[in-house]
Amino acid sequence: MIFKVFYQESVTEVPVREKTKTLFVSGESVRDVLSRIGKLGINVEYVQEVKGAHLDYEQQNNEDFKVLEI
Template identity: 40%
Template sequence: MIYKIFYQPSQKISPRRENTLALYLEADSEVAARSSVEQNTSYNVEYIEELSPKALEYAQQNPNYQLTEFSK
């Protein structure tokens, strides 16, 4: 499944909507997606959304769409 993860780039700064970014990640579950981001980044995860096939198709039309992969 593909998840869209909304996050703040730093855990040290108070979250502000203007600073919210997103990444796309393939994972088996929402818990696995959160764990992967927390283990590999210093991001402050705000929200994780599982993308439906139509939502994924729409996201892939964006030229900036990129599936994030963390090295193991």
């Protein structure tokens, strides 16, 4: 499955919506994804499963679409 992770680059700063970034990660579950990206040192806001039409939309409209396999 593919998950979209919303995050802030710094864990020491207060989250600001305008600075939220996203990345796509392949994993078995939300818990699996969180354990895999835990060592990246980012402040995770939300993890969302992406599938079907939503995944197609992200692939077509997001020029930075790359799936990390950690």
